[in-house]
């Protein structure tokens with residue numbers, strides 16, 4: 001397996017923001033924590049924190065995220081406008097799908113809000129932690145984990161079916177190639193956002209969720225129903241079996257909406 005290092009990463013990087021600088025660690029607790037500390041100490045937008053292994057990788061809704069060697073685990077320091085925060089899940093998930101497709105030819109889909117699946121199995125997860133200050137965004141940490149070269153069947157049963165790029169292809173995949181393409185696509189979408197281009201349409205088209213019956217974990221409860229539509233703000237409009245509508249905001253639910261209000 002090719003080794004990650006700062007010089008190897010910078011050697012093939014074609015971006016001017018994302019991955020500049022690149023901070024590589026063989027092992028960390030979570031790249032989210034290292035990136036947050038760097039951001040608090042003034043790290044510039046685009047700073048990349050990447051590790052070969054995470055001892056305490058975390059996922060959405062307080063879940064653990066397994067990051068054995070062979071996986072790609074990274075966090076980026078961003079300093080977006082507050083109005084752009086809802087678009088970060090779209091930027092990250094669309095970028096992951098594009099990077100996977102450009103590097104491997106595999107076609108991935110997005111499960112609302114931002115799980116990346118191949119053949120219905122999870123290959124990548126995204127976690128965004130925003131730090132607000134004085135009515136604005138101090139910084140946001142965008143974390144992405146991609147199962148690149150690992151065999152999910154060797155790990156304890158997960159809460160969801162999982163796959164990896166090497167499992168899908170039957171041969172190892174370059175983590176550096178995936179990383180370079182991922183950072184390029186994040187940069188393209190993120191800079192586009194600043195120029196007023198929304199990733200919403202592409203994200204919506206790449207969702208496998210719309211028109212399907214879904215179960216969504218919302219804090220302690222589970223919402224079930226037909227995924228009718230997604231909003232520009234990233235929310236999911238779910239028609240429950242009793243015909244009421246719920247607007248789910250990336251894992252949180254807003255107070256009940258009447259049909260008229262929706």
Ligand code: BTN
Pocket residue numbers: 029030031032054056057058059060061063065067072073074075115124125126127143144145146
């Ligand atoms: C999820 O699907 O629940 C989100 C998983 C996010 C995992 C990535 S790996 C890099 C970064 N560091 C972490 O501890 N988590 C994110």
